[in-house]
Amino acid sequence: MTCSIPPLVMGGAGFSYQLHQEPETLPVRDIVLRAFELGVRTIDTSPYYEPSEQLLGAALAHPEVRGKYAREEFTLMTKVGRITEHKFDYSPAWVRQSVARSLERFQTTYLDVVFCHDVEFVTPEEAVAAVAVLFELQQAGVIRRVGISGHNMKTLARVATLARHRHGRPLDVIQTWAQLTLQNTLAEQWGFELFRAAGIHTVFCSSPLAVGLLRNGGIPVGRTGDWHPAPPGLRAAVQQAAQWVEESKARDETLASVALRYAVSKAMQNRRDGFMVTTITGTSTISDLEENVKARL
Numbered sequence: 001m002t003c004s005i006p007p008l009v010m011g012g013a014g015f016s017y018q019l020h021q022e023p024e025t026l027p028v029r030d031i032v033l034r035a036f037e038l039g040v041r042t043i044d045t046s047p048y049y050e051p052s053e054q055l056l057g058a059a060l061a062h063p064e065v066r067g068k069y070a071r072e073e074f075t076l077m078t079k080v081g082r083i084t085e086h087k088f089d090y091s092p093a094w095v096r097q098s099v100a101r102s103l104e105r106f107q108t109t110y111l112d113v114v115f116c117h118d119v120e121f122v123t124p125e126e127a128v129a130a131v132a133v134l135f136e137l138q139q140a141g142v143i144r145r146v147g148i149s150g151h152n153m154k155t156l157a158r159v160a161t162l163a164r165h166r167h168g169r170p171l172d173v174i175q176t177w178a179q180l181t182l183q184n185t186l187a188e189q190w191g192f193e194l195f196r197a198a199g200i201h202t203v204f205c206s207s208p209l210a211v212g213l214l215r216n217g218g219i220p221v222g223r224t225g226d227w228h229p230a231p232p233g234l235r236a237a238v239q240q241a242a243q244w245v246e247e248s249k250a251r252d253e254t255l256a257s258v259a260l261r262y263a264v265s266k267a268m269q270n271r272r273d274g275f276m277v278t279t280i281t282g283t284s285t286i287s288d289l290e291e292n293v294k295a296r297l
């Protein structure tokens, strides 16, 4: 199934304790309103990005947003299965409960996309069983599209292939993070080919700044500390590059703006023959959102 998707999606992880010390203090409603106004009408989040679902749910339910935008005018993507950094629950009972909780938090009767979150941390069998529950919920009209997410593209392709064989139909979507960036283009080199072979037509490439690595100032650190896998040498090289871009002042660029534009243009170049690629950007400020929207082609 091909999913009609915009070039840019707004990620919700910026409203989480992983990336922010006090996400409750963020102007989530204003960010949502500005995003919608700028035409970014798809939101990606997860219960793992605690308390992003609650904050986004409250923002979307506020009369200022609800009065302007009907539910059909925006797209909601969330996830199941990852609970905390080290805790996963892919059991059918939890998958159902998690989807029900997301519906409640978003005060909606349907979710546009639900991903099994970070499938590389569970066994392929557990992932495929969770997908089966999401397919049931899709049949019941509660979910529009079913997918899996994670960093390891070989695992994602393996799970997608197994799910296709087991359930007799492919997954609708895959999300992979930091695999189509200024620093890493493995998705383009071989990842998309694996996904195509697994029957996937729609891929969301998240973390175009490799979770804040590719910008001046570096990786954001929330309450869960510095979990980012980038080694010190890479971090230092990126900061040097960021400084160089800003000092050159050639075109009023920053490393973040260059990296965003690169990721979005790569995603668009890889859209062909019914295969769709889109970028999920992460911001917790209106100024970064506005900056990132400029990267749309």
Ligand SMILES: NC(=O)c1ccc[n+]([C@@H]2O[C@H](COP(=O)([O-])OP(=O)(O)OC[C@H]3O[C@@H](n4cnc5c(N)ncnc54)[C@H](OP(=O)(O)O)[C@@H]3O)[C@@H](O)[C@H]2O)c1
Residues within 6 Å of the ligand: 010, 011, 012, 013, 014, 019, 044, 045, 117, 118, 149, 150, 151, 175, 177, 206, 207, 208, 209, 210, 211, 212, 213, 215, 216, 219, 220, 256, 257, 280, 281, 282, 283, 284, 285, 287, 288, 289, 291, 292
């Ligand atoms: N496993 C998964 O399923 C998975 C994994 C990763 C991401 N995702 C999804 O993808 C979304 C995006 O990922 P991400 O948050 O890692 O995105 P990202 O764009 O790679 O990184 C976000 C970080 O970059 C900063 N930033 C964004 N725009 C900027 C700009 N113009 N200038 C300077 N800094 C900027 C943000 O800071 P501010 O907050 O201060 O704006 C934030 O710290 C997530 O929210 C989530 O929905 C999914």
